[in-house]
Amino acid sequence: MKTLFTIISLSLSTIYAVYGQAEGRIAGKITADEQSIPFANVEILGTKQGASANGEGYFVLQNLEAGTYQLRASSVGYEALTKSINLKEGQKLTVNFNLSEVADALEEVVITGTLKEVNRLESAVPVEVYNPTFFKKNPTPTIYDALQNVNGVRPQLNCNVCNTGDIHINGLEGPYTMILIDGMPIVSGLASVYGLFGIPNSMIRRIEIVKGPASSLYGSEAVGGLINIITKDPKNALPLSIDVMSTSWQEYNIDVGHRLKLGDKVSVLTGVNYFNYNKSIDNNNDGFTDVTLQDRLSIFQKWNFERKDNRLFSLAGRYLYEDRWGGEMNWAPDYRGGDEVYGESIYTKRWELIGNYQLPVQEEMLFTFSYNAHNQNSYYGDVPYMADQKIAFGQLTWDKNVKSHDLLLGSALRYTYYDDNTPATASEDRNLADETWLPGLFVQDDISLTDRQRLLLGMRYDYNSNHGSIFTPRLAYKITLDDNNILRLNAGTGFRVVNLFTEEHAALTGSREVVIAEALHPEQSYNLNLNYIKKMYLREGSYIGLDATAWHTYFTNQILPDYDTDPNQIIYRNLDAYAVTQGISVNLDTEFANGINVLAGGSFMNVFFAEEDAEGKLEKRRPVLTERWTGTWAVSYTIDKLNLGIDYTGNLYGPMRLPLLSDLDPRDEMSPWWSLQNIQLSWAQSGGSWEIYGGVKNLLNFTPPANSIARPDDPFDREVTFGEGGEVVPTPNNPYGLTFDPAYVYAPNQGIRGFLGVRYVIQ
Template structure:
């Protein structure tokens, strides 16, 4: 706590020293407020553009698909090192830690597991199944212009993996990005993050943005005294380069490259790299090398024809104790679509091809006799069409259809319907209906189970997972004293069939993959409220109710989804003092969620209600500097007993009838929240426009 106070004292000392500069900034801000009403509306409309719901840029208010938009400023209210942590500020989205040792995880939308969420960068499926677990923490917030979220199946546009929803990370445009920016942040846990970016122009129509992110956390901390690190050590570097081209008739043109390297470790406090892969001291050590490339090109034709591509290369070398996991995944994606308006109809038609290569050192990529290595090579061909019809000024109808062909699942059909009714600017009702599908990457999702010597059996005619979804969204803008209370309410219902599950119990020497003989349900309600008071206070609050479960045909038992809280929500308050001094109070709360427990486990089956609260004080100056400091996890909440038998991680004494009569085994999956307690942070930014 002394370090927290010291951080804040240093920050405010700097703020006081810059008071003269802040006065000039305040005068500058007042000058900005002199824009005409027309200019302010124009700027508002620019910020209101979305692409995720319909694949093409359009005003959010005109989109028949409900799309949530979150700017970089929104995430800066609780500064984090990467998008994985930042996305927790969005109502209905939960970054879930799947391992209490190495702290890898995935992103849940409305309670659905991570593989059901598609992560896009600039509209391209960059985040493949392997990097869903190991690559999300490598996406720095410094790259983000805004984040667009579509909840519910979007397979008719984006294909497999978009069953639960889509998170589209829009990166900065090199033509409009600041000339130079730097952001440095540290914490009382000695987490150090550096973001540096600069842009340069090549002529008047070409600009390049070069960005570097470096994060290092090398301090072993064990506050709960279980002899395991509370947070995984990380040494990570990310280099990003994006080129944007200003072309005739505003045609699109951009290209981007990113390289990521990460050295991650979690485990016993005595571990060092000499123990990597040994059975003496337990450690989980993961080396990741990752390359991404993506771009868009609009053809110089009278017709609007746009091509997009993405490619990622993910090489992982890891040890979980003495179990090695070596994996390589390469995913290439190409898409071309044609956009044409016919009166009140806006038509889009396109074709896609996606090819996935995956290889690892587990039985999952070996032949049935275990003698020949057989990497997975999975091409998927697709075609889609959609028509957005503006029936009149109040009604818009969208009809869409997608066809995909996969060599395992064969033909997959995905229809879609969306309707928007807006009788006036204060009320908007949207109804979305659609289907989703998922071609499961079995071996990237179950690799921990495949490190043994089991034979993998895939039932013939394995069907793709399917879903049918209905979503009703209502937006009400309530005028109050010249301002608006914004209410955004949604009700959703999704029915899942053909869920692909692994049977580990029928035969101890086999893993048998088959479609679930039953169904799954995801249903719930969500509400977001935003309000700007007459005095400089902004309040936003969100709450989500979830009921996510599955049933089998032979047993009429309702099985709740793991890590899917019945109730969850977000909250944020921002007070803007004079002289550009601001205080942000943000957080999330989670109700009880079902947890993975062992037989006769002494730990509770459900987590308690808890909240992760944060506070930040920030100040901006005319010179381009901004200083911020604060406290994370104000309530100092951490899970109890996240590890089972941490004193016996190699299960040497698991069969001891005296010390372990219940035959508990070492387990890392019980943790449901970060183990980092209360801590302070301090940061400084500098921007040259």
């Protein structure tokens, strides 16, 4: 009926145009994030007049008298938008609406939790969804930086000099998080954060996050959780989008997206991201750059091919190049690899290919594949780290519905090649590259027990060519108590093969030597997760959404870095006893009738490992760089008359244990409470193509203490005295027995700064 009504309305508007009627008309298109919103609603406030958009998002209001109208466009899952329109007699206006998606919409269709499209409310697995609208509240040049505003997810810097980092989820370090692009495990251990660098914002449709093990579907790396970056469908993207931003620190970021249609069946979306920061700043006066200097280029292209019966076929590729360095202020490329002036210089080249092909058979069968090659050319002072990694992945899934059972069966094969210049791939007389084959089979049964209850059962079997069989079962149960209350229970196991040299390359090639005390066994864990969602609709259109989760993960074996035993070493060994990560996380999504929107979250985490002390008693300790309390927020308000948006975002982190170098180290063992807060003003052209935004980042100007780098005046340890056992001997010029070390890091060194940006799109 809506489509028929729209067709009739458009036809009538044409008749009025031909015969020159005096009545006015308003027509336009309703979109969100460059994509049409079919069947959205448009109403004239204070009247009973309105219309529904057609399947392409177009609407028309006709037979309008001259006057001023308040037009309101709305659709489920989007924030309503009101515009004031002044219509003259007989005038025909074009008014377009670009709606903002609710940042954490419950009605969102998700795929990450179950490997198939499912309504988020119906999914037995809790999935958090974040759209580009959410990340625009605090614009950043990379998704890595943007995740600082997601509750329970923390970007962690691991080195004060080179700024290498990873992503922590619920207190677990980066290697426990699997990063996907369009569902493909494209990001390897060597390049965990590079999957979040250089993906053009113009390519991103949404980001889905699953917290907790998902090994039964995605394999052994998905112990802590998943971050799945979903890119846009080229056929629905805008012809052109440009986003340019700079900061008072002279950082420059350019993001361009372009859609091209080749005939009726091929659509191509190209995204280019370029980031440059080339100004050495030393505000803490330690002689080292506060932030690494970077020159990064990323090109991403996605092809979509229309096939018979709407079968899927898409290809995507990405190339990334980065030149990044940090070090002493007088460092220059001529010093690279030498011992005159200390610098850490990283050249990175990375290629990625992703494909999805639905088989031309009656059954719903999908073949997905990916390939990536990563080349790292690094020097940490005079220590080289040269590494090459290649990963090929293929997966075939069969989706089959049998009465109340929604079955998913699949087989996967992953090949990993890794080679570097460290002892990881060296024998006594020659270099031996590490090659690993990982074939696997998995099955999942999503059972509709009743209209309000679902049970998901899954299991996966993998065979690691180095470690043998891996079995990971999974269970998820969801009950809809009523329309506004949902309860989910998830349980499963985790399994991860540790590859230290692809995860700890910054630390191990810098100031510390890696010591592997014994043959390391795979990590194994058991997880229990309870999730509760409540929706509350208040008077006058206000809404409150509550999403609370409690989790408990128990490791029977965990490989943790030991920074404490020897200040010059990172020691790895199997855990004698056990380790636990557990906690509670709460997210609030509120919309008030006065137009104020608030997204806020908080987490309490208790992360510890137990080991036997010298007397054989179990002693519980918290790992380094693990906080107990975190909080995030985003408060937004739009002044409709001015088309002006205001966003106040921030995060708060509790104290975490830091890696000291010795008992004499004078630095604090625990970090303080700290917070990064930002304010942004954005103006969007009414019905137009321009948006201007700007504001201030790190309002409180928080930076860690200036002594974060130990002995920055002696980076090559020339004046350090070592004893016969390799221990540091205190001397008059080194009374605390320290060595050069950049690992005492918990927060960015970058202080307060302004930013200004412009966005332009062609509808």
